[in-house]
Amino acid sequence: MSRPPSSLIRGIGAHIALAGYTAIALFPVAVIVINAFKSRAAIFSEPLMPPTAKSFSLIGFETISSRGDFLSYFVNSATVTGVSLALILLFGAMAAFALSEYRFRGNALIALYVALGIMIPIRLGTVAILQMMVNGGLVNNLLALILVYTAQGLPLSVFILTEFMRQISADLKDAGRIDGLSEYKIFFTLVLPLVRPAIATVAVFTMIPIWNDLWFPLILAPAEQTKTITLGAQVFIGQFVTDWNAVLAALTLAIVPVLILYLLFSRQLVRGLTAGAVK
Amino acid sequence: MTAPEFALKIEGLNKTFGDFHALDNINLEIKPGEFVVFVGPSGCGKSTLLRIIAGLEHASNGDITIAGRRANDVEPSKRDIAMVFQSYALYPHLDVRGNLSLGLKQAKKPRPFIEAQVLKAAKMLALEELLHRRPSELSGGQRQRVAIGRALVREPQLFLLDEPLSNLDAALRANTRLEIARLHRQTGKTMIYVTHDQIEAMTLADKIVVMNKGRIEQIGSPMELYRRPLNTFVASFIGSPQMNLVPGSKIGLKDVSLVGIRPEHLTISADDGPIQGAVSHVEHLGADANVYVDVADIGLIVARVAGDVEARPGETIRFDMRPDLVHYFDEQARRIN
Secondary structure, eight states: OOOOHHHHHHHHHHHHHHHHHHHHHHHHHHHHHHHHTBOHHHHHHOTTSOOOTTTBOOHHHHHHHHSTHHHHHHHHHHHHHHHHHHHHHHHHHHHHHHHHHOOOTTHHHHHHHHHHHHHSOGGGGHHHHHHHHHHTTOTTOHHHHHHHHHHHHHHHHHHHHHHHHHTSOHHHHHHHHHTTOOHHHIIIIIIHHHTHHHHHHHHHHHHHHHHHOOHHHHHHOOSGGGOOHHHHHGGGBOSSOBOHHHHHHHHHHHHHHHHHHHHHHHHHHHOOOOTTSOO | OOOOSOSEEEEEEEEEETTEEEEEEEEEEEOTTOEEEEEOSTTSSHHHHHHHHHTSSOOSEEEEEETTEEOTTSOGGGSSEEEEOTTOOOOTTSOHHHHHHHHHHHTTOOHHHHHHHHHHHHHHTTOGGGTTOOGGGSOHHHHHHHHHHHHHTTOOSEEEEESTTTTSOHHHHHHHHHHHHHHHHHHOOEEEEEESOHHHHHHHOSEEEEEETTEEEEEEOHHHHHHOOSBHHHHHHSSSSOOEEEEGGGGTOTTOSEEEEOGGGEEEOSSOOSEEEEEEEEEEOSSEEEEEEEETTTEEEEEEEETTOOOOTTOEEEEEEOGGGOEEEOTTSBBOO
16 A cells, blocks of 8 residues: 555554544443452542452352343333334334425425424433323333333434435435335335445444433333333442442443344344345 | 227316416317327426326316226326336336236236236337346337336326436437337227427427416427417427527518518528628538527527538528418417418
8 A cells, every 4th residue: 555654644543543442431330340350448449450260250240130120120111111212213214205205385494493492401301201290100111111211312313214214216205106005115125225325323222321220210110110221230239339340331231132132223223225225 | 999080188277386376277089099298398297287286286177088087086007007107117127027917916807817928018119138127227219218128018098108218328219219109000999198398399200389377378290380380489499490480570571560580591691681690600401501690689590401502601691581381479479371
């Protein structure tokens, strides 16, 4: 490679900056995972050291597994995240299709109204949401969390997917209409596969905050049978004594599903199905 | 059932987008088996008209009758039409076979019939080897053939083609043009073809519909439009290089506003031709040459003469014209002779 020296230097500089950022971003995660496998004494004496034969301990994981309800926390988190994500993607894509495909009065206004939701944090409405859930009898019900997270995720989902769907060739949809495909079929079989990379992007961006959220589970569903994993991990943090082994083990386990989902979606991010579809 | 008199009949059709009048009182009759080309500059409404015929767009008012049946409120798939798009619009998730058969599957045709239709179309378009390929694995010309095949398998009353050659390179365009002409002869189906290219219009059409600003300017066979353009728009749109339009007063015709002379109807004269000027540029095309001449008071005029002309820029040249091939237009740009 015969690159001019200036661009080589720039390339090295960019890599140093990116490597630095990666290190900073991964550091807390690494500390959590490393210490989850150490004895309590080792966590405090050498917090940055990886576990050695002497300091290795699974005490945190044992604590967690001895408390049977931890599995249910996991299931709760997975249910809430999974169902919310499915609803966000389905309704978001459908709304985006309508906004990008059909000309109707108020189209631009609705798009703007939906986009406003990106700028206004849903937590501002916590009190009203709590009142609503109390009135609706949904407190300590996973449905409450699902509804809130769906509402929270929709604006970004609609916004991103609308932009992507606008780029899909109108001819393709018209060809489908002439071949007798219903609007639903056009949406599900022609449009959705073409915006798959965008859907994966939206999925990654909406999934992680939902999985990690502590606020709404604490307020809307703190009961034992509806606790999510992030809330469940809090039981080991006491005012005077914190079982760090258990907390770190719980957090380590909580990372795994998100990591798997992220890997699944990021494959989609890269895959380009659209190449050569039109033109 | 007797065959309907017209494959397509449009009466008093208008289309407005807000204040913009996209189509203005369109009336059109197309006989079965005709190859009709809508031609006009971009934005003249030709594609909108095609989309309304296809049912992809609603007319603001007016009537559309396809094969004797009023089609205004009929869905696109039930209109007995097929459409070929400029961008091909192949289904990216289906292979060629899937692309060809989707329409028939949706129409719930029996499987052996679909298979036979697909094979017939594939044979006609030399696609047999490609039936298992995805659109992304095809070249531009192959994709265009699949797009045409997708229309063929349905055996519709009406083929609609929306600038089907625009995305092809020049060599492929000429080939595909021949291909389309051959398909029309073989199938005998009614075809409506939209283009902005007057050469495609002239070479393919039985009947050309020249459109401008949402209006039909003239309907006629290619040679009718060439010989007797009804107004200056049609006169300058059809024919290449463009017709020369000269104010009548400048060449001694007091009662004619504009005189139209086609470049190929100007002949170099030895001494006494009525048009005289200095050669500004010569384009040699081989068989003929386009000579651009700067005429005092009039401006630039083009003449198409035999290829062996030896005019050089700067030389003075004189032209003669045959009076029977000259077009006269009045102040409203309408033909008067």
